[in-house]
Amino acid sequence: MNQFINQAVAEKLAVLNTVRFFQERQGRADMVRFRQTLNRPGGEPPQAGDELPA
Secondary structure (H helix, E strand, C coil), X not given: CHHHHHHHHHHHHHHXXXXXXXXXXXXXXXXXXXXXXXXXXXXXXXXXXXXXXC
């Protein structure tokens, strides 16, 4: 029973840490820079063999 409780607490802490991590990352996001990066001129077109598997 004690191991079950320890595991549940550890999982809850991991979830809370993950949520905190993504909230901090979201706060640092620069959406203008993100869009500039996506809209920049591309390099080479995809080559033969670059297709995604079906």
